[in-house]
Amino acid sequence: MPDKLKVALLGCGVVGTQVARLLTEQADDLGARVGAPLDLVGVAVRDLSVPREGVDPALLTTNAEALVAGADVVVEVMGGIEPARSLILRAIEHGASVVTANKALLAQDGPTLYAAADAAGVDLYFEAAVAGAIPIVRPVRESLAGDTVRRVLGIVNGTTNYVLDRMATDGLDLDQAVKEAQALGYAEADPTADVEGFDAAAKAAILASLAFHTRVSIDDVQREGITSLTADDVAWAAGTGHVIKLLAIAERNTADDGTEGIQVRVHPALVPADHPLAGVHGAFNAVFVEAEAAGELMFYGRGAGGAPTASAILGDVVSVARHRVLGGRGPVESSYADLPVLPAAAARTRYQVRLEVRDQPGVLAQVAAELAEHGVSIEAVRQTAAPDADVARLLITTHAASEQALAGTVEAIGGLDVVRAVVSVLRVEGA
Amino acid sequence: MPDKLKVALLGCGVVGTQVARLLTEQADDLGARVGAPLDLVGVAVRDLSVPREGVDPALLTTNAEALVAGADVVVEVMGGIEPARSLILRAIEHGASVVTANKALLAQDGPTLYAAADAAGVDLYFEAAVAGAIPIVRPVRESLAGDTVRRVLGIVNGTTNYVLDRMATDGLDLDQAVKEAQALGYAEADPTADVEGFDAAAKAAILASLAFHTRVSIDDVQREGITSLTADDVAWAAGTGHVIKLLAIAERNTADDGTEGIQVRVHPALVPADHPLAGVHGAFNAVFVEAEAAGELMFYGRGAGGAPTASAILGDVVSVARHRVLGGRGPVESSYADLPVLPAAAARTRYQVRLEVRDQPGVLAQVAAELAEHGVSIEAVRQTAAPDADVARLLITTHAASEQALAGTVEAIGGLDVVRAVVSVLRVEGA
Structure with a gap:
């Protein structure tokens, strides 16, 4: 069992400052929960001259590469693709566990990072990357x-x-x-x-x-x-x-x-x-x-903010630190299902389509005929008067239709002489 | 790495039936997520003659003791204190990891079970014991x-x-x-x-x-x-x-x-x-x-129901099974803070007190004087007419007060000649 765990922090903006503060203020509690003290050994920043409230200036360094090489746990809150990506990979190579809030990086190149962590046998945790303080990554991938x-x-x-x-x-x-x-x-x-x-x-x-x-x-x-x-x-x-x-x-x-x-x-x-x-x-x-x-x-x-995001990060820090103390690792990337990502056109949803139409007999029949033609089924129609005397507003709610069918329908309806404008097309979800 | 993990199920009521069903129906997915197949080896019941829909009768046994001794993961959904407690301890002694939904047992004697699991180096998970399908145990103790x-x-x-x-x-x-x-x-x-x-x-x-x-x-x-x-x-x-x-x-x-x-x-x-x-x-x-x-x-x-509770249980089963495949353990009991549980009388909350009083001058003054006497501060008062002509209804909302102070106040107010009845005293939370 290690006598203490060295934590390196990459980035010291709104979130990083809060991570540093909480690591310091809650040191006793965190140590008790992990089973070994967490020792913040350095904070990598771009500019040493910027004041960082509550962060010991002696911890600041511009040499992020050296910092990650000596840490047990690396917390990345600098954001962006590079140098975050290279630094995380370097941390993993040196055997550190990594906690990151970097949604852009994970969404672009997560699998590279997951594979590196898996090969090195270290944890890569990222609760803070989605919805800030809300525990959602852990519930979805574990619960x-x-x-x-x-x-x-x-x-x-x-x-x-x-x-x-x-x-x-x-x-x-x-x-x-x-x-x-x-x-x-x-x-x-x-x-x-x-x-x-x-x-x-x-x-x-x-x-x-x-x-x-x-x-x-x-x-x-x-x-x-x-x-x-x-x-x-x-x-x-x-x-x-x-x-x-x-x-x-x-x-x-x-x-x-x-x-x-x-x-x-x-x-x-x-x-x-x-x-x-x-x-x-x-x-x-x-x-x-x-x-x-x-x-x-x-x-x-x-979903955002310094302290809430720091809460999610520190929960991850405790998890990965516990693994270093007690042995074992958290869940690794699970991509076994390998489901195809279907094209957008296949998405089926209900829609609300708002039209401005000429206020004359037969308009609704023409519009309804176009919907039927494209196989889009109507759930409800509401017609109301517009400020202009010869204009009516038509609100059509459809049953679930594919985006492709709906787009074709809307194009056809927009081309009708009796339709002055397609005002909006909005999906209806959660019904 | 084990070639398969033997899962024993204790209890086959509403929840147990769903656990058995999902273990069978989702076998391929669960195996892929765990890294080894989960094999349901037996279901302990009290009465073999009760039909259990969707559960292979060959799996049923009344010999729970023998069943737990040979399992890698034991799922306890029989409820109650005994024999659940003894069977869980026996499972732990035999080196099995345990998943339980037994809130009554954990709330009464959890520490005995946690200590036994810790000593044996096995997991004891219980997401389903609180709020059914809702991931709350894992977020609170990990996130x-x-x-x-x-x-x-x-x-x-x-x-x-x-x-x-x-x-x-x-x-x-x-x-x-x-x-x-x-x-x-x-x-x-x-x-x-x-x-x-x-x-x-x-x-x-x-x-x-x-x-x-x-x-x-x-x-x-x-x-x-x-x-x-x-x-x-x-x-x-x-x-x-x-x-x-x-x-x-x-x-x-x-x-x-x-x-x-x-x-x-x-x-x-x-x-x-x-x-x-x-x-x-x-x-x-x-x-x-x-x-x-x-x-x-x-x-x-x-918060309840067979399938939702089974979802929480199976999330735990996957977690403890992964630990058996990949090594390591989940979090153990954390009771280091050892905070005193304060007496109920010290709880401070806002209250709504409803009174029926005589509809005459000076009543509110007398009631307010009793509140002041006991150090309970008034946030709002609302007086309304009652069906009886000489009766009024008084609704008093207090600022946060201790339960002790409030109880004393209510007793004193109830003793006033002008107060016909203390209709209700309710706490106000979440403001």
Whole structure:
């Protein structure tokens, strides 16, 4: 049994500072839980001159390579692909266990890291990479290891959830809500990664890999952000008993040719107001899981922020450190199922299609005929008057249809003389 | 590496049948996830003549002692204290890892079992003992191992949650709602363990032990059931923006003499209608956790039933089986913190006190004087007319007060000439 475990920290921003603080403040508790003291031996940063509140300046170093070579546990919270990737591989080569919060790296090149950790016989843990403080990686890969996951629906990006919430509660438009989120520190100066769904797509890839025992990279994820949503869309959603959420979805599905596989996608969707995910407000995250035996599960909490993310990281640090003290390792990558990732066009969902049409007899018949033509079945239609006298608004809710069929239908409907505009096409999930 | 792992099942009721079914149906997946096939070698039952749907009769045996002696993994779902306790100890002695759903046994005598497993170097897992399918044991003892849990608030008994929900939604009284729950199979013929809070108290003890790294037995849990609640209490709760839930509560607290410790209790409480726990309906369970770094977390899902409970059990089976294949062990009992369990009288909560008083000048002054006398601070008062002309109803919400102070106050108020009745005294939690 080691008399103490050397912990190296790579990165000392918002999250790293909290990891360093908690490692120090909770040293006695952590040592008791691990069975040996955890000794923070260094913190790798790019710039030594930046002050890091609560972090002993003597621990700071710019020589990350040397730091990881001498550690038992390496915590990577620098983010980005390089040098994080090389440093993690170097840590593994030197026999260190690794804890990382780096969703972008795992979603792009996880299998390389998993294979290296497996070959070296060390742990690679990453609870903090998905949904911040919420325990979701461990439950999916361990608690549900005896079950068959059908579907994962997650609100995994707090920035967009905050923005959509503000649009819903106060009728802000997207730009206003994004600016407010930036002012509060919930959104970056360049909000692209959040509002275009890249961040959520990385998390979707990681969750899908775990849930379906299949390698899924961010390139397999169909992605659509929230930038085309209007205040009007959000208000209409409320009027039909829904809220709009940016969802990360991973599900088992069957393609038209009978191939069984999975689909992974990120897009805004209408969620019924009485669904547990509808009540997830502000910057909170939640992940809803449907499994065959367990039924419906939901995991809820803070998806970002220094201290919440540090909590998830330190839980992993205790796990991997315990393994070094007591022997053994945690679960390794499980990709045995190797399910095919089905093309986006095969995804089947319900849709709400909003149209502006001429207010004259026979319009609905023409629109309905196009839907029937493309094999898309109507669940409900609602027609309302528009401010212009000769215009009507038509809201069509479909039964589950393939994205391909729906896209063809919408194109055909948009080409009808009687249709002035296809105002919006939104998926309905969680019903 | 073993070529296969022998799994023995003790008990074949609602849960055991599902465990047997899933072990068989999912054999290929489970084997791939574990790294070796899981072979169900026998199912111990009391009566061989009872038909067990989907279970190969050749596996049934009444000789549980012989069965556990030859197994690698023993799954105990027979329930009760004996012979479950002796069989688990015998399994451990023979070097088997154990998975159990037996909350009553763990809450009464867990430390004996944990010590035996630790001495033998085998795993003892029990995810299914608390909140059925919901992963809560693993998140609390592993994911939150790097954090400091402040408080756990759980709806961990589906029967009482169903009953309270029916009282709230349709105005049923307690007896009617319990009878309905019995008819639907949600409540036992003798509902005592559920409605008197014994089942929730066992789960509270287990959760508290894990969250606070301290041994907590069911005898340490202050317990109060739902049997004194009336349809009127439930309706009043709704009128003040609350719902009544039976909560299992474990929290850090400081006694009046400055002793830092924990309190563990089960009782009905008013929960604000906008709290995440308020939206947990029917037979669902949820556990709300407050930790220093992570903030607020919630775990939601099915708290009972054959398949959901079997899901949790099989997750544990995969974990302990992986350890046998890959080496190592899961976390052992952590009771290093050894915090004192503070007496119930030291618990501090907000209260709603409902009174029937004479409708005459000076009544509120007298009642308020008694509260002040006992050091209980008033947050809000609401007075309404009663059907009788000379009677008024008074609803007093207090700031946090100790149970001792509140009890003294209520006794004194009840003794006032102007007070006709203390209608109810309910705690307010989760604000």
